[in-house]
Amino acid sequence: MKSKIRALFKRESAPPKTVETDELIEENLFSLFDKAEKVVSNKNIPVREITNFHWNESILTIEGYIYIDNIPLMREDAVRKKLLVVQKGKVIQSIPLKNIRVEKTDRQNWGLYEWAGFYQEINFSKINREKPLPHGNYHLYIELEVLGENNIKYHEIQTLGNINHFLRQDIYATKIEYFSPKKRMKFNFIVTYDEVEKTVHLLSHKLQEIDPSLIDIAIKQENRILRKFKRTIFHLFYRLFCLLPIKQNKISFASDSRDNLSGNFEFVYQELLNREESFKFQFFLKERINSKKSLLEYLRMAYHFATSRHILLDDFYPIIYPLKIRKNADLVQLWHAVGAFKTFGYSRIGLPGGPSPTSKNHKNYTKVIVSSEHIRKHYAEGFGVDIENVIATGIPRTDLFFDERRKNEVRTRLYENYPFLKGKKVILFAPTFRGNGQQSAYYPYEELNYNQLYHxxxxxxxxxxxIHPFVKNQINIPYQYSDFFYDFSDFREINELLLVADILVTDYSSVCFEFALLQKPIIFFSFDVEDYIRKRDFYYEYFSFIPGPLAKSCNDLISIIKENQFEHEKLESFVKYFFDELDGNSSKRVADAILLENHNKDKEFM
Known part of the structure; x- marks a missing residue:
């Protein structure tokens, strides 16, 4: 099998040029390998060896060397190697391998083949345009191209040889899942050594393919009709109840992501209880956005939203966005995240998963609280509200980090409930999800090497x-590691876990803002940062923004922890920029600036 793959280059947009100049540029837009005068298939069989062939779920780590006798490999830029995925004699995928120096060998004249080595980590769950390999059988080969003297290119394709000793029981098997809004697929992925072909054999066997939007479609359609009817009734009665006077002492708490008073709600509520005011509270709390609401609940919401002086939200709350908030009432977004990191809301118009420019979501907030003056503009843009409606009071739930008594109570409770936390340092792994939104959210756990981390x-x-609550694929912790890895994804308040954590490992999650207040190390495990920047983007340049080291692989993560390379010096300036006040009084400022100031002003006119 001989491949004639030519590098293709696409020019960036540039000012118009003359036809002659364009033709000259086109003629020269090729790599060194494409300008070879002659391509030679050497008669000598290449010398090659695979020195590492390790699988971690769907990720292959491959390492080795390959060279042709008497063809020097002295220049790194004159050597190119690729791993070929071949099906029925056709190259399906071509993955570049990194050139590395090979320094130790018992072969003579090894210095002639300095750049014979190669290394790469390949994720087979994303190998096919971010998807797994399609159902079928495949073989792996190595392609070597060397640009030698007299502009001659030596080109060879070779099998990987016997890799059986790298496979336990002569086989490796794992499952691969793929998530998108309209497709979920599951594959059995099996790796063996092909004795006939003398190379690696891959079997990708599709177990399942479903469209999640079609599951129980009849029931969903019925629910959709019923839900639409309930919402129509809700909006109709809201307008009717707006004819009633606003009750100046009524405050409604509404959430579709928590069924109890926790997070910002808890701190604001407790602060209001401490005031000498006769507030009347109403609570509309559901665990998740698709939790059922009865017709009676919709009627209660319509009445209390129409007659409340303040309505407090802590997250996305779609039922309320079409409403016109009454002139003397406030819709206050406390929001569940701190700071401004990855772009959200209307900052993402035109991007996958971004909102329509005509959407009404978020735009009727009369008040939005944030942690500092520096980020007001980002929240105004993200929510589509005037910047005057965004107030830098600080975030109520961060008051916990300044209350020593309460911190000790939380730690004591956690140690009592989870005794395995005692006597050990704690690594808290809290990444955000991947995918375009809630329907396709997942996390690629294969990026973590459980065995390596454990040992x-x-x-x-x-x-x-x-793990983020949107994530659909669950963690599967092997039983032999169950005394080291623990799943706290269902634990509601992450801020409490921060108090017992010694190291936070995250990526693009806003949890880094709160943990920075504790002045403890943060590692940013961002193996896909280039792709994330391209698809999601950030309010700040990522690499200079993060207040800690970047780990682009599990090996990097391990090395940073073992060598204590935590970059503590970045934390102080990070905290000062994203928090205006560090006094534990954010809840009081929220109550004063957003609630009580207007409440007392209204009483003067009663």
């Missing part, structure tokens, strides 16, 4: 998972 840190640490 490196089990004696000193425990490792807690706190």
């Amino acid at each position: 490196e840190f089990k004696d000193e640490y425990v490792f807690l998972f706190k």
Whole structure:
């Protein structure tokens, strides 16, 4: 099998040029390998060896060397290697391998083949345009191209040879899942050694393919009709109840992401109870956005939203966005995140998962609280509200980090409930989800090498998972590692876990803002940062923004922890920029600036 793959280059847009100049540029837009005068298939069989062939779920780590006798490999830029995925004699995928120096060998004249080595980590769950390999059988080969003297290119394709000793029981098997809004697929992925072809054989066997939007479609259609009817009744009665006077002492708390008073709600509520005011509170709390609401609940919401002086939200709350908030009432967004990190809301118009420019979501907030003056503009843009409606009071739930008594109570309770936390340092792993939104949210757990992390840190640490609630694919912790890895994804308040964590490992999550207040190390495990920047983007340049080291692989993560390369010096300036006040009084400022100031002013006219 001989491949004639030519590098293609696409020019960036540039000012118009003359035809002659364009033709000259086109003629020269090729790599060194494409300008070779002659391509030679050497008669000598290449010398090659695979020195590492390790699988971690769907990720292959491959390492080795390959060269042709008497063809020097002295220049790194004159050597190119690729791993070829081949099906029925056709190259399906071509993955570049990194050139590395090979320094130790018992072969003679090894210095002639300095750049014979190669290394790469390949995620087979994303190998096919961010999807797994389609159902079928495949083989792996190595392609070597060397640009030698007299502009001659030497081109060889070779099998990987016997890799059986890298496979336990002569086989490796794992499951691969793929998530998108309209497709979920599950594959059995099996790796063996092909004795006939003398190379690696891959079997990708599709177990399942479903369209989640079609599951129980009849029931969903019925629910959709009923829900639309209830919402129509809700909007109709809201307008009718707006004819009633506003009750100046009524405050409604509404959430579709928590069924109890926790987070910002808890701190604001407690602060209001401490005031000498006769507030009347109403609570509309659901665990998740698709939790059922009865017709009676919709009627109660319509009445209390129409007659409340203040309505407090802490997250996305779609039922309220079409409403016109009454002139003397406030719709206050306390929001569940701190700071401004990855773009959200209307900052993402035109991007996958971004809103329509005509959407009404968020735009009727009369008040939005944020942690500092520096980020008011980002929240105004993200929510589509005037910047005057965004107030830098601080975030109520961060008051916990300034209350020593309460912090000790939380730690004591956690140690009592989870005794395995005692006597160990805690690594808290709290990344955000991948995918365009809630329907396609997932996390690629294969990026973590459970076995390596376990053996490196089990004696000193425990490792807690706190996965985003949107994520559909669940963690599967192997039983042999269950004394080190623990799943805390259902634990509601992450801020409490921060108090017992010694190291936070995150990526693009806003949890880094709160943890920075504790002045403890943060590692940003961002293996897909280039792709994330392209698809999601940030309010700040990512690499200079993060207040801690960047780990682009599990090996990087392990190395940073073992060598204490935490970059503590970045934390102080980070905290000062994103928090105006560090006094534990954010709840009081929220109550004063957003609630009580207007409440007392209204009483003067009663």
